Amino acid sequence: xxxxxxxxxxxxxxxxxxxxxxxxxxxxxxxxxxxxxxxxxxxxxxxxxxxxxxxxxxxxxxxxxxxxxxxxxxxxxxxxxxxxxxxxxxxxxxxxxxxxxxxxxxxxxxxxxxxxxxxxxxxxxxxxxxxxxxxxxxxxxxxxxxxxxxxxxxxxxxxxxxxxxxxxxxxxxxxxxxxxxxxxxxxxxxxxxxxxxxxxxxxxxxxxxxxxxxxxxxxxxxxxxxxxxxxxxxxxxxxxxxxxxxxxxxxxxxxxxxxxxxxxxxxxxxxxxxxxxxxxxxxxxxxxxxxxxxxxxxxxxxxxxxxxxxxxxxxxxxxxxxxxxxxxxxxxxxxxxxxxxxxxxxxxxxxxxxxxxxxxxxxxxxxxxxxxxxxxxxxxxxxxxxxxxxxxxxxxxxxxxxxxxxxxxxxxxxxxxxxxxxxxxxxxxxxxxxxxxxxxxxxxxxxxxxxxxxxxxxxxxxxxxx
Numbered sequence: 001x002x003x004x005x006x007x008x009x010x011x012x013x014x015x016x017x018x019x020x021x022x023x024x025x026x027x028x029x030x031x032x033x034x035x036x037x038x039x040x041x042x043x044x045x046x047x048x049x050x051x052x053x054x055x056x057x058x059x060x061x062x063x064x065x066x067x068x069x070x071x072x073x074x075x076x077x078x079x080x081x082x083x084x085x086x087x088x089x090x091x092x093x094x095x096x097x098x099x100x101x102x103x104x105x106x107x108x109x110x111x112x113x114x115x116x117x118x119x120x121x122x123x124x125x126x127x128x129x130x131x132x133x134x135x136x137x138x139x140x141x142x143x144x145x146x147x148x149x150x151x152x153x154x155x156x157x158x159x160x161x162x163x164x165x166x167x168x169x170x171x172x173x174x175x176x177x178x179x180x181x182x183x184x185x186x187x188x189x190x191x192x193x194x195x196x197x198x199x200x201x202x203x204x205x206x207x208x209x210x211x212x213x214x215x216x217x218x219x220x221x222x223x224x225x226x227x228x229x230x231x232x233x234x235x236x237x238x239x240x241x242x243x244x245x246x247x248x249x250x251x252x253x254x255x256x257x258x259x260x261x262x263x264x265x266x267x268x269x270x271x272x273x274x275x276x277x278x279x280x281x282x283x284x285x286x287x288x289x290x291x292x293x294x295x296x297x298x299x300x301x302x303x304x305x306x307x308x309x310x311x312x313x314x315x316x317x318x319x320x321x322x323x324x325x326x327x328x329x330x331x332x333x334x335x336x337x338x339x340x341x342x343x344x345x346x347x348x349x350x351x352x353x354x355x356x357x358x359x360x361x362x363x364x365x366x367x368x369x370x371x372x373x374x375x376x377x378x379x380x381x382x383x384x385x386x387x388x389x390x391x392x393x394x395x396x397x398x399x400x401x402x403x404x405x406x407x408x409x410x411x412x413x414x415x416x417x418x419x420x421x422x423x424x425x426x427x428x429x430x431x432x433x434x435x436x437x438x439x440x441x442x443x444x445x446x447x448x449x450x451x452x453x454x455x456x457x458x459x460x461x462x463x464x465x466x
């Protein structure tokens with residue numbers, strides 16, 4: 001692949017995107033250059049197209065086009081050579097970046113098959129043969145070297161593709177894998193949707209993850225298309241999202257899709273415990289919580305929360321105090337520690353233990369330092385800080401924090417915010433406002449299916465001294 005080869009490619013390329021016109025121009029140029037130049041071009045073209053016969057490039061093409069057959073891949077490689085040395089080098093060295101560039105701006109899902117046709121360089125495969133025939137009257141006998149037996153690199157499985165090309169997945173339009181031309185790439189679309197949803201959740205965008213994954217969980221046909229090794233993650237992400245949004249029954253439906261796959265899925269088991277605690281079925285919740293000596297942090301915290309809801313406040317406080325040590329445990333995410341700290345912070349706030357509530361809030365602050373703004377735990381931190389402010393004798397300041405926060409909340413977060421506002425108004429002696437906010441909080445808890453919290457909040461509102 002000498003400068004002569006790339007020079008011929010470049011100077012014959014038409015201004016308009018037209019591989020057939022390009023092929024005709026190359027054929028004419030080779031016919032003017034003679035048989036030796038044509039033979040050199042043929043050898044260089046074979047070398048160039050063989051060098052692109054690689055699993056990495058094929059995977060990026062398959063993902064971008066919703067499939068890519070053997071023939072389509074050959075035509076694509078020819079088209080890439082027609083793009084010149086820079087495009088060819090990018091195809092060899094960074095296929096993911098190549099396709100991000102190729103399909104940039106192609107945001108119409110129905111046009112992607114047209115995009116594939118545009119990237120079809122089949123006519124370029126025959127330019128050297130056509131030029132040779134024009135010069136000699138005969139088609140050349142064959143290639144100087146055999147075709148590669150197998151693509152270079154490591155073979156992939158279709159299910160692996162989204163994880164292999166995360167930047168390409170992020171760059172393509174959400175509905176890129178619709179249903180064009182009577183074909184149904186539903187499996188690929190679901191696979192991509194799953195990977196995007198898991199990625200959104202891992203980045204703290206729980207709402208975005210829910211938008212991508214809720215419909216898959218609710219549609220039995222689509223659920224069947226989810227890879228077995230991804231089902232636990234999908235069910236958990238949807239379940240915990242619904243739990244946070246106050247859809248307790250929806251959370252249970254999602255989580256129970258993988259109830260038979262709980263070996264090694266402790267996060268799902270703990271989410272099922274939270275569902276049962278929300279329903280007020282504390283005995284059933286207990287069977288989902290690991291209360292052994294070697295239990296994980298979140299199991300230990302759930303055990304403290306369970307003790308509190310059972311009325312064993314002394315045991316709950318003892319367990320909560322033991323969780324104030326905040327060093328990360330193996331395989332533990334900082335956000336998990338922050339979530340655990342919120343749970344024990346609530347226990348401390350409910351007992352009026354300001355110092356330990358402040359410690360819990362400090363742990364949350366430290367572990368959420370780089371968290372994205374949409375992470376729900378940041379709202380939970382604000383709720384805990386407002387409770388601490390009230391306990392410190394500044395209910396006016398607590399209300400100043402809570403009122404603007406409430407406008408963006410729903411589900412159990414809204415219910416907790418209303419209850420904390422009710423407590424602050426009570427501290428100020430505003431009985432009528434406090435009663436109305438307590439009533440709104442009870443209704444909000446009931447609407448989410450949080451039976452235990454609704455009952456506890458109602459009882460709290462009826463006590464003469466809160």
